[in-house]
Amino acid sequence: xxxxxxxxxxxxxxxxxxxxxxxxxxxxxxxxxxxxxxxxxxxxxxxxxxxxxxxxxxxxxxxxxxxxxxxxxxxxxxxxxxxxxxxxxxxxxxxxxxxxxxxxxxxxxxxxxxxxxxxxxxxxxxxxxxxxxxxxxxxxxxxxxxxxxxxxxxxxxxxxxxxxxxxxxxxxxxxxxxxxxxxxxxxxxxxxxxxxxxxxxxxxxxxxxxxxxxxxxxxxxxxxxxxxxxxxxxxxxxxxxxxxxxxxxxxxxxxxxxxxxxxxxxxxxxxxxxxxxxxxxxxxxxxxxxxxxxxxxxxxxxxxxxxxxxxxxxxxxxxxxxxxxxxxxxxxxxxxxxxxxxxxxxxxxxxxxxxxxxxxxxxxxxxxxxxxxxxxxxxxxxxxxxxxxxxxxxxxxxxxxxxxxx
Amino acid sequence: xxxxxxxxxxxxxxxxxxxxxxxxxxxxxxxxxxxxxxxxxxxxxxxxxxxxxxxxxxxxxxxxxxxxxxxxxxxxxxxxxxxxxxxxxxxxxxxxxxxxxxxxxxxxxxxxxxxxxxxxxxxxxxxxxxxxxxxxxxxxxxxxxxxxxxxxxxxxxxxxxxxxxxxxxxxxxxxxxxxxxxxxxxxxxxxxxxxxxxxxxxxxxxxxxxxxxxxx
Amino acid sequence: xxxxxxxxxxxxxxxxxxxxxxxxxxxxxxxxxxxxxxxxxxxxxxxxxxxxxxxxxxxxxxxxxxxxxxxxxxxxxxxxxxxxxxxxxxxxxxxxxxxxxxxxxxxxxxxxxxxxxxxxxxxxxxxxxxxxxxxxxxxxxxxxxxxxxxxxxxxxxxxxxxxxxxxxxxxxxxxxxxxxxxxxxxxxxxxxxxxxxxxxxxxxxxxxxxxxxxxxxxxxxxxxxxxxxxxxxxxxxxxxxxxxxxxxxxxxxxxxxxxxxxxxxxxxxxxxxxxxxxxxxxxxxxxxxxxxxxxxxxxxxxxxxxxxxxxxxxxx
Numbered sequence: 001x002x003x004x005x006x007x008x009x010x011x012x013x014x015x016x017x018x019x020x021x022x023x024x025x026x027x028x029x030x031x032x033x034x035x036x037x038x039x040x041x042x043x044x045x046x047x048x049x050x051x052x053x054x055x056x057x058x059x060x061x062x063x064x065x066x067x068x069x070x071x072x073x074x075x076x077x078x079x080x081x082x083x084x085x086x087x088x089x090x091x092x093x094x095x096x097x098x099x100x101x102x103x104x105x106x107x108x109x110x111x112x113x114x115x116x117x118x119x120x121x122x123x124x125x126x127x128x129x130x131x132x133x134x135x136x137x138x139x140x141x142x143x144x145x146x147x148x149x150x151x152x153x154x155x156x157x158x159x160x161x162x163x164x165x166x167x168x169x170x171x172x173x174x175x176x177x178x179x180x181x182x183x184x185x186x187x188x189x190x191x192x193x194x195x196x197x198x199x200x201x202x203x204x205x206x207x208x209x210x211x212x213x214x215x216x217x218x219x220x221x222x223x224x225x226x227x228x229x230x231x232x233x234x235x236x237x238x239x240x241x242x243x244x245x246x247x248x249x250x251x252x253x254x255x256x257x258x259x260x261x262x263x264x265x266x267x268x269x270x271x272x273x274x275x276x277x278x279x280x281x282x283x284x285x286x287x288x289x290x291x292x293x294x295x296x297x298x299x300x301x302x303x304x305x306x307x308x309x310x311x312x313x314x315x316x317x318x319x320x321x322x323x324x325x326x327x328x329x330x331x332x333x334x335x336x337x338x339x340x341x342x343x344x345x346x347x348x349x350x351x352x353x354x355x356x357x358x359x360x361x362x363x364x365x366x367x368x369x370x371x372x373x374x375x376x377x378x379x380x381x382x383x384x385x386x387x388x389x390x391x392x393x394x395x396x397x398x399x400x401x402x403x404x405x406x
Numbered sequence: 407x408x409x410x411x412x413x414x415x416x417x418x419x420x421x422x423x424x425x426x427x428x429x430x431x432x433x434x435x436x437x438x439x440x441x442x443x444x445x446x447x448x449x450x451x452x453x454x455x456x457x458x459x460x461x462x463x464x465x466x467x468x469x470x471x472x473x474x475x476x477x478x479x480x481x482x483x484x485x486x487x488x489x490x491x492x493x494x495x496x497x498x499x500x501x502x503x504x505x506x507x508x509x510x511x512x513x514x515x516x517x518x519x520x521x522x523x524x525x526x527x528x529x530x531x532x533x534x535x536x537x538x539x540x541x542x543x544x545x546x547x548x549x550x551x552x553x554x555x556x557x558x559x560x561x562x563x564x565x566x567x568x569x570x571x572x573x574x575x576x577x578x579x580x581x582x583x584x585x586x587x588x589x590x591x592x593x594x595x596x597x598x599x600x601x602x603x604x605x606x607x608x609x610x611x612x613x614x615x616x617x618x619x620x621x622x
Numbered sequence: 623x624x625x626x627x628x629x630x631x632x633x634x635x636x637x638x639x640x641x642x643x644x645x646x647x648x649x650x651x652x653x654x655x656x657x658x659x660x661x662x663x664x665x666x667x668x669x670x671x672x673x674x675x676x677x678x679x680x681x682x683x684x685x686x687x688x689x690x691x692x693x694x695x696x697x698x699x700x701x702x703x704x705x706x707x708x709x710x711x712x713x714x715x716x717x718x719x720x721x722x723x724x725x726x727x728x729x730x731x732x733x734x735x736x737x738x739x740x741x742x743x744x745x746x747x748x749x750x751x752x753x754x755x756x757x758x759x760x761x762x763x764x765x766x767x768x769x770x771x772x773x774x775x776x777x778x779x780x781x782x783x784x785x786x787x788x789x790x791x792x793x794x795x796x797x798x799x800x801x802x803x804x805x806x807x808x809x810x811x812x813x814x815x816x817x818x819x820x821x822x823x824x825x826x827x828x829x830x831x832x833x834x835x836x837x838x839x840x841x842x843x844x845x846x847x848x849x850x851x852x853x854x855x856x857x858x859x860x861x862x863x864x865x866x867x868x869x870x871x872x873x874x875x876x877x878x879x880x881x882x883x884x885x886x887x888x889x890x891x892x893x894x895x896x897x898x899x900x901x902x903x904x905x906x907x908x909x910x911x912x913x914x915x916x917x918x919x920x921x922x923x924x925x926x927x928x929x930x931x932x933x934x935x936x937x938x
Contacts, residue, residue, distance in 0.1 A: 038668075041664050045661065048660075054650040055647060055653070058646045058647035243457045247450070247457055258622070283650075302449045303622075375621040377614065377615020377617075378545060381606060382549055383549070385606065385611060386552055393556035393557050394559075398498040402498060581923070581928050584920065585923070588917075
């Protein structure tokens with residue numbers, strides 16, 4: 001009877017241990033502000049930001065079109081125009097950036113005209129457009145890099161080097177390799193040149209850390225929420241933070257993570273079928289380049305396919321050289337076929353290797369956790385491991401039994 | 407003989423097997439259903455919580471392995487192994503019978519976890535690109551359970567004296583570790599030992615990695 | 623110009639108005655301006671505070687109002703605010719018209735979904751008139767005091783544009799001073815850049831470069847202390863200068879960061895840096911890893927564990 005009671009007691013304890021977590025007294029609190037004016041203010045901020053971006057993009061496009069008229073085709077270096085700065089006609093920083101890039105390019109394509117438009121950031125007073133205007137007429141291509149600068153009280157123009165360099169990136173490609181063939185051109189238009197905004201093929205990076213292979217898009221759920229209360233004790237001892245540190249970088253999306261782990265189909269999807277959402281033609285001029293944060297889809301989840309980083313094209317040139325890249329760039333074939341033809345390996349194969357290398361070069365991989373483990377970790381070596389240790393355990397138990405005496 | 411031992415062990419441990427099976431079935435169900443209602447709002451957070459639930463799988467395997475192993479040897483221990491010594495079988499074969507019967511008792515627990523994983527993920531409206539891993543999870547759990555059961559079985563088969571010596575050796579190791587770390591803070595013997603146990607070919611290697619029922 | 627006719631046509635085409643694009647730019651500009659007005663109006667209305675908030679306490683030129691559930695919280699926060707403000711800024715304000723900080727409190731993660739802690743706390747630096755500096759935030763109820771102090775610190779720094787540009791990010795005014803100094807000490811002695819190492823070694827010029835007070839040709843871009851370290855230097859200078867330090871700093875606003883720190887501390891900039899450097903170095907732990915006490919503890923515990931491991935019965 002006593003033994004039965006003990007067993008029933010044990011069973012009840014086990015059931016209670018299982019059932020306790022199912023008890024829900026309340027729903028978890030939400031971090032999101034619950035005040036209506038705050039929500040409305042958030043919404044207005046976003047609308048204002050979008051309106052300023054659209055205004056600056058259309059306005060600067062007009063200015064850029066006027067700049068094109070004064071540029072010289074296939075010139076030794078691009079002309080630089082200033083807008084919003086009284087009596088400013090040159091800037092040493094801008095000249096230095098352009099000189100560095102053009103000295104690396106060498107001989108430029110005679111059918112491509114490149115110029116730069118540097119505007120006063122105060123004109124729009126909000127985040128404003130940075131990128132390039134790219135137009136084609138017959139066999140001529142014009143590229144105008146559009147970049148902001150500040151104006152100091154002493155009359156100096158303060159340029160943000162990185163902005164101008166990134167705005168010039170598509171132009172340097174065009175200046176070197178000319179107009180792209182149909183496959184590449186279609187891909188560039190569909191992605192707003194998002195993966196072609198780096199000059200690393202001309203000027204190698206100074207620091208060893210990489211940006212990561214994919215654009216980092218955060219979730220855009222209906223609202224954030226706090227972790228479930230059941231993990232309160234885990235938070236208090238830092239275990240939750242440890243889990244956050246050890247988890248895969250979900251900002252790369254499921255497809256991006258699988259590509260890093262070698263799934264070639266996922267790599268191809270990331271390059272060719274990402275969820276880049278080009279703005280409507282009435283909110284952004286169709287002939288300007290777009291950065292990844294301007295092409296962020298409205299709803300982003302872990303399942304959303306992220307596009308490759310702005311350094312994707314630069315990485316191709318660095319790895320395969322200008323000659324082979326020229327062949328790929330100018331081919332009038334589909335993107336994948338042109339890729340295979342020019343580089344001798346499939347898009348999926350190369351991208352998987354590139355993504356893994358880029359990931360390993362990030363700060364997170366080098367200082368936090370380099371392994372991207374998805375799902376359940378099962379290694380083939382664990383079966384012989386299990387069998388081996390089981391045999392060891394049985395040998396020990398058998399040896400103990402043999403030595404036993406009454 | 408095998409059937410007889412199995413019957414005896416079932417009589418001794420059925421309540422443990424039932425309790426462990428219920429826990430194994432409930433764990434994946436609870437881990438998914440508790441947070442799924444708001445997963446759409448923040449999938450990475452839900453997946454992080456699932457990652458934390460993953461700590462409970464090896465824990466459940468360890469507890470189950472230990473209690474089953476102890477339960478198996480309990481009757482022999484009580485009787486000072488007299489019954490075992492009287493049996494007309496070689497002792498090593500007797501140990502094998504015990505072990506095999508114990509493995510049979512583990513089967514319903516592993517199956518319960520598999521069933522729980524299938525139930526937890528059935529009918530979920532998964533976003534495209536998110537995958538479920540009920541079979542892999544069940545297989546990993548079964549492997550871990552088998553591995554830990556073997557170790558617990560060897561431990562439980564030892565005599566009280568042997569276990570006492572083992573505990574004292576562990577205590578001695580901890581004493582040395584404390585002394586060393588106070589005198590040389592960069593030398594962490596405990597960490598080094600745990601690392602050796604938890605990476606291949608250590609016995610705890612299979613407990614590592616992720617235990618994600620749902621993931622990217 | 624080899625192709626004059628073509629150029630002339632192109633120029634003509636490009637100089638002609640591009641009606642579609644120009645109209646779109648104008649339409650978006652109008653939309654942006656309308657939204658600017660709407661945002662300002664909504665912010666102003668939110669900055670008026672909460673209609674349920676009533677004044678609960680005054681301390682000199684400071685008045686605090688709170689909704690009923692935040693009354694006690696507000697009074698405690700005001701007392702702490704006054705202590706911190708007097709310590710670093712005396713009776714100074716970010717503008718002659720005063721300031722206003724509106725905090726809306728909301729339920730935090732452990733409040734079981736209730737709204738017990740929802741409400742508002744409004745701190746006004748009188749006269750709080752038309753030109754007053756204003757800001758508002760949404761915080762959890764337990765952080766009201768820190769939030770008031772930090773917002774005030776931000777406004778004070780923002781009121782001196784040169785200082786604001788130098789600081790880059792808001793200083794941690796609510797942070798415990800000893801904790802701030804400890805963190806600054808750790809960052810100071812563990813920095814790896816060549817200029818930072820020279821500063822640690824005693825080169826005060828290197829310190830001024832590392833703190834972005836002085837510019838030097840050829841210095842590596844990344845070889846600078848963080849904004850947190852600059853905040854520590856600022857507070858150190860204010861501390862050195864004693865009463866009126868902030869007012870002196872602001873009066874030297876047009877002369878650069880070095881002059882401001884010098885005016886605040888009432889000594890040359892290099893002297894401030896030298897003292898700041900030696901102050902941080904003095905905070906380093908002086909004790910050796912092994913002391914007689916720690917050795918004795920180690921031996922005692924080892925003996926206890928050893929006796930337990932061998933079995934007490936053996937000694938019986």
